[in-house]
Amino acid sequence: MIIKNAKIVTPKKIIMKGYIEIKNDVIISINEGNTNLSGIDIKGSWIMPGFIDGHVHGGYGVDFENGDKNRFEIFSKNVSKEGVTRYFQATVANSDEDNIKYFKDFKDFMKNDSVGSKCEGVHLEGPFISKDKKGAHDELLLTQPDVKLAQKWNDISGNNIKIITYASDLQDGSFTKYCINNNIIPSAGHSNMLASEFEKDYLLGMRHVCHLFNGMSGIDQRRPGLAAAALNHSDVLVEVISDGVHINEELLKLIYKIKGPDYISIITDSMNAKGLKDGKYKLGKLEVIKDGIIVRLTSNNALAGAGATYDHNVRYYKKVCNINMRDLAKMTSGNIAKQMKLENTGSIEIGKLADIVVLDKNLKVSMTIREGKIIYKS
Template identity: 75%
Template sequence: MIIKNGKIVTPKKVIENGYIEIIDSKIFSINEGSTNLEGIDVNGAWIMPGFIDAHVHGGYGVDFETGNKERFNVFSKNVAKEGVTKYYQATVTNSEKDNNKYLTEFNEFMKTKNKGAKCLGIHMEGPFISKEKKGAHDQKLLIAPNIELAKKWNYISGNNIKIITFASDLQDGSFTKYCINNDILPSVGHSNMEAKEFEKDYLLGIKHVCHIFNGMSGVDQRKPGLATAALNYSDVLVEVISDGIHINNEILKLIYKIKGPEQICIITDSMNAKGLDDGKYKIGNLEVIKKGMTVKLTSNGVLAGAAATFDHNVRYYKKTCNIEMIDLAKMTSSNIAKQMKLKDTGSIEVNKLADIVVLDNELKVLLTIGEGQIIYKK
């Protein structure tokens, strides 16, 4: 396959007019100029690395809690419309018994070949989080980080748990070590800690913070919290929900100014109602109302996951901070690929997987290619 006449965003530079040759699942060559070879003419559109969503609960009527082999595939097919080529399936807080069941279903799905974007595993968000910053997680089911449970769940999932978000102040460092020693990315979030409490686990190797500013203690001048620590530690990657709803524009600018394009990864945190009509839905056991891109708990009006698409969040962050395309590609793809040690994806380079999104000049998705196959075409 050849994709030609595009502005190619490579890690080092933007090729103003070039073409990419794809053989099987991989990028075979990246070339400047035009070609007479037959291929897909993208007419000056942007060619970017496919987006990687490290934190997505669902959309299009599917989520972890209601998924099965077929339904997970419905999600993986639909999310390709957003330019996503790889993602981590996020969970909410569930009972032990429910998680056993859901993880069994998920394991079955992971044995199949995804029809659209490729799922790379689980991002477990809860139950190891704090009551004070629970967000849309069921308070009755919250518990302190528990190695035995994590081990059991990871076994049931087929060793597919790749990220665990937990309140690191609720454990003594042993849970952090468990994650690191088992190739699970420890991610700090949903915590009411004071900023200085972050250091203990940072020194053990924690370098990831779950959706900064959402579900955490913030930037108070006398009682700085987790958001402050996440900003202060320059080599900590922060997830950002840049939908324009979860974080005010001035804070989006502040995060960008302090962290820079190298230490941000855009996520959606979207839930099952993304892509569906407005109305009442459920997150785990809790009822929510979706209106446009906003989802709130019916009981208390707290924001409960998101309903914006990945490409929306990309456009929104770019517009708010006037981000260069080469930097944007780090925030959508390569930063999280590095964080997850994915050597074969996350950037447009020879020999990497052909995970590519083609975007028009307004950054709307025209074409998504996952591992050399067209998985969405407008």
């Protein structure tokens, strides 16, 4: 397959007019200029690496934990509209019983290749989080970081838990060591810790922070919290929900200024109501109300996950910080691919998998290609 008349975003440079060649599932050439070879003419649109959402709870009516067995497939098919080629399914805090059921279903799903975007595993977000910063997680289900539970769920899932967010101040380092020794990315989040309390786990190798500023202690001048620690360590990758709702744009600018393009990963944190009409829905067992891209708990009005699509968050962050396309590609794809050791994707390079999103001049998704197959076309 050839895609021509394209603006191509590669790690080294942007080719303002060029074409790429894909053979089977791999990019085999990236070229400047025109070609007479037949191919898909994208009329000056952008070619970017497919987006990778490291933290998503659902959308299009799908709640990963509940529903019929086809729910994972339904999501995978629909999320390709957002330019997402790969993603990590995030869980909210569940009971042991519910997680056992969920991880069994999930293991079955992961045995087969999906038709749309590819799920790369689970981002376990609860229940090892702090009651003080529980966000939309059910307080009654929260518990201390527990190696035995994590190990059990990971076994049931077929070793498909790839990242765990927990309040790292609620453990002595042993949970962090367990994650690192089992190829699970330890992620600090949903915590009221002091910035200094992050250090012991940083020294053990913790380099990931869950949705920066959301669900954590902030940067109070006399009691700096996890957000301050995340910003102070230049090699910690921070997830950012850049929908314009979860973080004020002045702070989005500050994050970009401090972290730079190499240590930000844009996520959605979106829940099942994404892509559906406004109204009342459930997040786990909690009732939420969706109004546009905003989703709140009906009980206390707290933000409850998100309703924006991945491409929205990309456009928003780009607009607010005037980010160039090469840097943007790191924030959407390259950085998280590196963090999660997805070595053959995350950038437009010869020899990498043909995971591609085609964006028009307004950065709206017109086509999504995963491993050389068109999985979405507008």
